[in-house]
Amino acid sequence: MAGDGCGLGLSLGVNLGLLGFFKYFNFFVESATDLGNLLGLQVNEHTLAIILPVGISFYTFQTLSYTIDIYRGRLEATKSPLDFALFVAFFPQLVAGPIVRAVDFLPQLKSSRRFERVDVRAALLIFLFGFIKKTCVADHLSVAVDEIWQNPASFSVGSHWLGALLYQVQLYCDFSGYSEMAIGTAALLGYRLPINFAFPYFARSLAGVWRRWHITMTGWFRDYVYIALGGSRGGARRTLRNILLVFLVTGVWHGAAWTFVLFGLLQGVLVVLERLVLGSSEERLAWPFVLYANLVWVVSLVLFRAPSVPEAGSYYLGLVASGGPATFAPAWLGLIVGFFLVHAWMRSGRLERGLRALEPVPFAIAFGAIVALVLPFAAGNVQPFIYFQF
């Protein structure tokens, strides 16, 4: 019921309690133990063998959006437990998003699904593009990225940079690939899911990257955390504090590790600094700022990829000085350039528009042929999606 504070409190308590227990319990215990030992106290560690339910961060947020939107009067509570269950456990996006809000999804359940209304061409194409990103790019790059992260000290400075750049491409293709396959699968079933990526590597600021990266998550934090904290209504200082807090929470949402805490904090600090120096309007910035935004993003992703803070520190040192002799083949650099060219081409939308404009028969023939041409370039080493761990 709208405005029911008790119901909201209960929902927040249960949902965040479950998330906290499954995802953060051991992290807090280990951190407290480490702190105690650092202060000279004799603290015994008591962690639990907790198996993290797949996708818990995603469906917890979906459930929270349902109760908060009802509390805010933007949504009526559904009377069908089945509809609610479908909303929470809708299989295409259950484990790694996009994070769907009840206000967007539940109304879709009121109308019947009719295959005639499904834009099959659009659905198949978005699925195929996602599949290509994941299997033909991300999974191939994972081999090189894992190789350098296995023993970064044995690699040269240039290879450290190349490794960081490759990870940037891998992460984007892995995660946006999953999102697009989820959107395509849902569309084939007659459901609309929100887009999750909008070519983030053409942003001209770090804040711009975040506006285009994992859009459903950043939108969630904007609407339910940033605005709840007062947003930009309390003056410049309060706005900057809120930005910092939202990014900190964003980092923690990704995982129970100090690397993610620092990642979030770093993003917050950089976005705040960027706002102070460059202002908040990305449109005013010239195109070379694309390079700046990518550079900052690539460097900060080292924390995202690193297994631990000390290893992130070593990698950062390796970006400046490394005695490691091993080098990556320069061909990888060509691959990154190729990726950005393809990225730019996809952004123009010409390919998608051209294929969607085909009549059904030529489209069916072209689609079958494209799939046959794509499959040989898929990686044989099938890798789990990176965001499954969250």
Next chain:
Amino acid sequence: MRTQTTLKSALLVGLSCASFAAVSFGIRALLGPPSGDEAAAKLAYLEDHIADYDTFFVGSSVVFRHVVPAVFDARRAELGRPARSFNLGSPGMEGLEADHTLRGLLELLPSDSTATVYFEPTEPKALLIAGQETTERSVAWHDVEATRLALELIPSGELGPRASAELAGHHLRAFLWNRTNYAQGERILRRMLPALFPHQPGGLDSETIASGAGYQALEDSADPAVITRGAAFAAGDGGALAASVAELRAARHRQATARSGDDVRERILRKRQAAAEAARAELVWLVPPTLRPMPFVRRAAAFAPPLFEYNAPGRYPMYFKSASHFDRNHLTRAASEAFSRRLAEDTAL
């Protein structure tokens, strides 16, 4: 209206599948079937040189490392029974994979062939090595025939329904990867842009194959794992050999028990023998010196002699001494040459 939509959709799906199949077929016609290991490289070599040989050895690493064609041929010439032999052995090539290579060889033999094919009759099994279900090599041998046989050989009674379904899934996945050219992009690029790929992928190059007629001594291998294994054995792992020989002696006295799938295995052997006859080749079972008891050989030999069997420590003690071994499972170059001479003498009779 609904029927019309369904029919139209079915037609479009059919068109898409046909287009997919046509392009996949075209790519395969350009590239050839997927290739996996030494045996594939050797078969590719034989495509142009099959007429140079009349005797072939097909099997696992104990064939690859223990049969020296040059020595075999020389001894046979001395005995007045000349042969031009080729070693088609490959590490770990057993069961259905070896059967796949045998079929490939029989298809290559010219119609006027009078070849002899020595085949190591390892037991055809459906089980795959965990983690290697869809390696390039596994995908390579999953053609229609091998996949059908693998599915027939799944021991459902022993595995239970879930594990059986998983195993069937692995075989079907490898088969689909094989048919759709999945993950074969590197071969396409090699064909299109050979300048970018100066080295052959893994395995043996054609010069090495030609110089040894398919044989390569372990002492000549540049594989670090092989070098380490040899050094470890020389440094004192020989004790394990004695224990393995004792196990082999005991196992050889045990009778082979009937198992599910035996009918399929026997059918495979009969079929290969018929295929060999159709190709005018003589199929001979060969068990080189090995520490495996190979109970399946008893079944193979029961209906299809001749059989040459050397995994008998009592009869051939010289192949089971530490001094004759490079590592636990394989002979040194000198011992392999001695064995090849022996094999030439036995088969010349």
